Amino acid sequence: MEKQTTAPAIEPAHTTTMRTHMASQKRLMQLLGFGGLLPFYGLAAVAAWGDPVLKAPALSLLAVYAATIISFIGGVAWAMSLLTQPRAPRLTQNLLVWSVIPPLLAAACFFAPLATRLWLLVMVLAIAWIADKRFSKALDLPPEWIQLRAALSLLAIGALSWAASNVV
Numbered sequence: 001m002e003k004q005t006t007a008p009a010i011e012p013a014h015t016t017t018m019r020t021h022m023a024s025q026k027r028l029m030q031l032l033g034f035g036g037l038l039p040f041y042g043l044a045a046v047a048a049w050g051d052p053v054l055k056a057p058a059l060s061l062l063a064v065y066a067a068t069i070i071s072f073i074g075g076v077a078w079a080m081s082l083l084t085q086p087r088a089p090r091l092t093q094n095l096l097v098w099s100v101i102p103p104l105l106a107a108a109c110f111f112a113p114l115a116t117r118l119w120l121l122v123m124v125l126a127i128a129w130i131a132d133k134r135f136s137k138a139l140d141l142p143p144e145w146i147q148l149r150a151a152l153s154l155l156a157i158g159a160l161s162w163a164a165s166n167v168v
Helices: 013-024 026-035 038-049 052-081 089-109 114-138 143-164
Strands: none
Touching (some): 038 143, 052 114, 052 143, 089 114
16 A cells, blocks of 8 residues: 655745755756766776876876765755754754764775775765755755755766776
């Protein structure tokens, strides 16, 4: 038997605002989001098919870029904490605490050798996506947001995995 769910009678104001902004800025958001994948795939391609002299620097730059994106994702969680209702202090606290964890994990990855570092960054991206999916439900964010976030995360994970598999 399929579980029946009902939508809230009144959509929260932030959800309405986000949905409106996402609709009006959809092309730009997609352009910027998917454009942000170009360094992931460009550097992974250099590591896979480029001049062997460029392989190590490309992989190192890829790790730095991935850590930068992961830090940005943490910043998004900090911003999402501003959407919480004053009567939901626990959610606000969880978002604020979570917002610093992805950049700290990404920084810790740099203590590992390059191949391990890239695989650890893959895991951090995956964990961050899972957390964002859970927080998006708690915040009642529009499904379009987590769909875009999922596509970008999975493609970034794919590029990092491809690069990590090319480390010898």
